[in-house]
Amino acid sequence: MSFFSRFHIGPRAGAFCALSAAGIYLLSCSSDPPNTLGSDSDLLGSEPGTVSQDTIGVFDDTTYVFNTPIAAGTTVETGIDELYEHIIVMQPGFADLSPHPGDTLRTVSTASLHLGTGALANPSFPVRFYRLGRKYTEGDTITVGTLPVGDAIPDPAAGNTIERALELFPPTYPLPPSLVQTWIRDIDAREAIAIVYTDTGNERVAVIDSKNAVGEGVDPPYLDVLFTDNVTRTYEIRDDATVYRARTTTSNLIVSDGVPRRVFVRTEIDSLAKDAAVHNARIRFHIVPGTLAVPGDADSAVSDLTLLLYIPDSTDPAHADFKNGQRISEKLLTEGDDVVEFPLSNALFLILQGTLKNNGFAIRCKDENTQLRQVELYGTGAPDSLRPKVFVTTSKPAVFD
Amino acid sequence: MIATRLAPACAIAILILGAAPAARADSIFALNLLGERVDVGDARVAALGGFVQTVDDSLGVLQYNPASLAWMKRFSFGVAGYFTTDKNESEELDRRSNGTTFTNLLFAFPLYRQVVTAGVGFRGRYDPDAEFSVPAVTSEGDPFNDNYERSGGLFAVPLTVAVDAGNYAKLGAFYSLERGKLEETWVKDFESPNADAVSVRERVFKGHCFGGGFVARPVSRLSIGLTYESEIDYDVDVTERHTSSVADTSSTEPATLPARMTLSASFRASRDLTVFLGGSICDFRDFEGINFPSNRLAREEVAAVGFEYRLGSGRVPIRASFRYEQLPYTIPDGEEITKFAFTIGSGRVMKRGRGKVDIALQFANAGSVDKNTYSDRSVRFYLSITGSEDWKRARDRRE
Numbered sequence: 181m182s183f184f185s186r187f188h189i190g191p192r193a194g195a196f197c198a199l200s201a202a203g204i205y206l207l208s209c210s211s212d213p214p215n216t217l218g219s220d221s222d223l224l225g226s227e228p229g230t231v232s233q234d235t236i237g238v239f240d241d242t243t244y245v246f247n248t249p250i251a252a253g254t255t256v257e258t259g260i261d262e263l264y265e266h267i268i269v270m271q272p273g274f275a276d277l278s279p280h281p282g283d284t285l286r287t288v289s290t291a292s293l294h295l296g297t298g299a300l301a302n303p304s305f306p307v308r309f310y311r312l313g314r315k316y317t318e319g320d321t322i323t324v325g326t327l328p329v330g331d332a333i334p335d336p337a338a339g340n341t342i343e344r345a346l347e348l349f350p351p352t353y354p355l356p357p358s359l360v361q362t363w364i365r366d367i368d369a370r371e372a373i374a375i376v377y378t379d380t381g382n383e384r385v386a387v388i389d390s391k392n393a394v395g396e397g398v399d400p401p402y403l404d405v406l407f408t409d410n411v412t413r414t415y416e417i418r419d420d421a422t423v424y425r426a427r428t429t430t431s432n433l434i435v436s437d438g439v440p441r442r443v444f445v446r447t448e449i450d451s452l453a454k455d456a457a458v459h460n461a462r463i464r465f466h467i468v469p470g471t472l473a474v475p476g477d478a479d480s481a482v483s484d485l486t487l488l489l490y491i492p493d494s495t496d497p498a499h500a501d502f503k504n505g506q507r508i509s510e511k512l513l514t515e516g517d518d519v520v521e522f523p524l525s526n527a528l529f530l531i532l533q534g535t536l537k538n539n540g541f542a543i544r545c546k547d548e549n550t551q552l553r554q555v556e557l558y559g560t561g562a563p564d565s566l567r568p569k570v571f572v573t574t575s576k577p578a579v580f581d
Numbered sequence: 582m583i584a585t586r587l588a589p590a591c592a593i594a595i596l597i598l599g600a601a602p603a604a605r606a607d608s609i610f611a612l613n614l615l616g617e618r619v620d621v622g623d624a625r626v627a628a629l630g631g632f633v634q635t636v637d638d639s640l641g642v643l644q645y646n647p648a649s650l651a652w653m654k655r656f657s658f659g660v661a662g663y664f665t666t667d668k669n670e671s672e673e674l675d676r677r678s679n680g681t682t683f684t685n686l687l688f689a690f691p692l693y694r695q696v697v698t699a700g701v702g703f704r705g706r707y708d709p710d711a712e713f714s715v716p717a718v719t720s721e722g723d724p725f726n727d728n729y730e731r732s733g734g735l736f737a738v739p740l741t742v743a744v745d746a747g748n749y750a751k752l753g754a755f756y757s758l759e760r761g762k763l764e765e766t767w768v769k770d771f772e773s774p775n776a777d778a779v780s781v782r783e784r785v786f787k788g789h790c791f792g793g794g795f796v797a798r799p800v801s802r803l804s805i806g807l808t809y810e811s812e813i814d815y816d817v818d819v820t821e822r823h824t825s826s827v828a829d830t831s832s833t834e835p836a837t838l839p840a841r842m843t844l845s846a847s848f849r850a851s852r853d854l855t856v857f858l859g860g861s862i863c864d865f866r867d868f869e870g871i872n873f874p875s876n877r878l879a880r881e882e883v884a885a886v887g888f889e890y891r892l893g894s895g896r897v898p899i900r901a902s903f904r905y906e907q908l909p910y911t912i913p914d915g916e917e918i919t920k921f922a923f924t925i926g927s928g929r930v931m932k933r934g935r936g937k938v939d940i941a942l943q944f945a946n947a948g949s950v951d952k953n954t955y956s957d958r959s960v961r962f963y964l965s966i967t968g969s970e971d972w973k974r975a976r977d978r979r980e
Contacts, residue, residue: 226782228727228767233720455828457778459725459771525776533827573719577823578767578780 229576236570238445241559243433244497246440250549251318251421254393258307259377259385263473264438264552265425266385268375271316272363272403273418284365286407291360292352296389296399305346305386306379309333309353312372318419330371333359343378346386352404360405391417424552431561432468435487436554437545443557444497446540447570449531456574458529462521463541466566471556472513485513485553486546489522495539506536510546513555528572622661622685624939624963628900628926630885633859635796635806635845640937640967643685646794646808647753650743653689653698653969661685661965668958670950700741705734728768735761735786754793759813761786778824786836788815808843817870836870839863853891860884865909879917881909900926912953920947926963936968
């Protein structure tokens with residue numbers, strides 16, 4: 181019998197030995213909760229890309245003004261407040277001449293402008309009517325610095341004085357018959373009227389219904405004409421708007437509506453690697469304290485303002501494409517905010533990829549040309565801590581050896 | 582009709598093993614392409630020391646040595662896989678993961694009388710799926726994780742022919758199509774709403790391998806086996822994709838896996854006890870092609886000793902083995918990595934000897950935290966099912 185043949189282990193003993201060995205081994209393996217593993221990139225043949233956090237400066241920060249008055253409102257305003265002069269612009273229309281072509285052969289006896297001042301909050305509101313010197317169609321830009329350019333329109337019912345006042349009654353304001361006669365007979369002479377508040381030492385604003393006002397109790401403006409043959413006609417106000425003229429100047433950047441002003445900045449994106457992934461990017465502007473405002477109308481004053489950041493299609497603000505572009509993000513400002521930050525992670529990444537143009541960034545009010553509002557932001561002329569900056573977190577691609 | 586009876590069990594095993602999700606992190610030492618070239622699937626061979634062993638077995642269709650196919654005198658098939666629970670350790674890591682891997686499927690059939698046998702199959706080279714996460718913070722203190730994931734694997738379809746030259750020599754040769762895909766992903770994982778960044782490298786390997794082996798029995802109690810695998814020249818299509826697409830690249834590179842030699846012997850010490858010895862050498866210092874740092878390469882050495890003892894009148898086999906490996910790379914600065922495995926197993930032959938089920942349980946430890954900074958401790962359960970059918974008899978029945 182060989183050495184090995186002398187061994188004989190029973191099945192139960194064998195199974196017991198095997199199970200005991202397994203039990204001892206398993207017990208020696210704790211089942212601690214998982215943790216993380218440090219990488220040995222040499223062995224992996226690859227390593228993760230490095231992460232960088234950078235602060236990028238901006239340059240060429242500018243405020244651009246677009247002289248487009250608010251024309252879509254149901255009211256128009258004249259007066260002044262702390263920040264703006266409000267001027268009503270009205271363009272008479274003569275659509276009623278079509279069914280009455282003979283009116284052009286008639287002679288105007290009297291004419292007046294009907295305004296919805298019957299419920300004026302502050303009657304005896306001193307104004308002058310001016311010839312605007314040009315026609316106005318809603319959407320037109322009006323260079324407020326030169327407004328008005330035409331002569332004052334005298335009041336023929338008050339000895340042709342140019343001083344008038346908006347009153348509760350009668351809400352009609354006489355116009356020289358010869359002026360209206362010219363409008364009726366000469367289509368090229370139909371220039372708009374500007375209603376300008378004259379008591380500049382007294383900050384107040386008169387609000388009247390615009391041609392857009394609809395519903396019960398509203399009183400939109402129109403032109404009332406009596407011809408010498410006792411025929412009366414009313415002619416509509418085709419277009420009207422409130423033009424706002426800023427009364428203050430600032431060295432800060434300013435985003436506003438009423439006087440639409442947009443901020444445009446360029447960023448030093450070239451300092452970022454083209455192959456970088458952008459994990460986070462945001463552009464931060466510091467708000468000039470106390471400048472978040474909706475002036476002039478206390479009743480409709482709001483404490484917030486939504487700004488919209490976009491990449492303009494053109495870097496030339498004079499070009500129409502500047503007004504359009506890729507919307508990036510919007511931000512609601514509320515009273516007390518110190519800074520406004522716009523996320524632009526994806527936009528910055530797509531710029532690096534070449535998908536979006538590196539045309540800088542522009543900020544405008546959301547729903548522009550609808551409501552008087554503004555906010556001032558510190559620009560590059562401010563102390564370093566207040567200057568606009570882009571904060572960006574990027575990473576390089578992983579390196580596969 | 583043992584094969585018929587085994588078919589449902591075989592199908593269930595395939596479903597279980599094949600449908601299971603890919604194993605995650607079988608070993609942190611499998612994070613790279615190197616090493617662990619083949620884990621033999623057959624549970625009997627695994628219990629006796631692994632692929633370095635050659636076993637006389639008329640149902641051993643899943644063996645590594647191609648000459649072993651000469652024992653298959655009937656149409657034979659085998660399927661094998663294993664379940665692994667794996668614990669990775671380092672100073673920063675204490676993690677356990679589980680995975681199921683389908684490793685082998687092979688069909689063998691006699692080509693010419695009782696002399697020539699052919700086989701075709703599938704062999705999973707190894708399962709390198711792995712993942713880990715490294716926490717970090719930016720210069721301004723924002724936390725993020727560098728998450729690494731690796732998936733894919735290398736697979737082979739071996740076509741084998743074996744010749745039975747009698748008790749003194751059995752010869753085999755194979756040609757295998759080698760395919761595989763390895764995908765590595767680095768994810769910079771930031772907390773929301775910050776964006777993540779992803780870098781992916783995908784490597785598609787295509788190559789082929791030749792090899793051969795023989796088993797000789799110079800005396801009745803002693804068998805000696807030798808296996809040789811040629812080097813594998815891969816064409817590797819490398820594609821890198823990044824979050825920033827301007828950094829994307831694509832190229833084709835070569836890679837060469839060095840040749841491997843395996844030597845084995847078995848000695849029947851008594852009617853009930855057989856002792857197995859085996860070893861292999863593969864010099865991975867000749868490895869080329871995937872930019873693995875050459876100063877980290879080493880020679881892979883494997884040695885194993887096992888025995889099989891048949892218990893009682895039922896002759897229930899009890900198998901046990903011990904295996905030593907030196908992995909083909911070093912960590913962290915030239916320190917060699919050793920792996921020790923202790924395996925036990927058993928099996929059950931079906932009636933009439935036309936099928937069998939083998940199981941094995943392996944306890945292994947690779948590396949050490951003190952020496953290599955990493956260690957890997959695993960428990961692996963092997964299951965293999967093999968069966969055979971006599972084609973001639975089946976034909977007779979049809980006639």
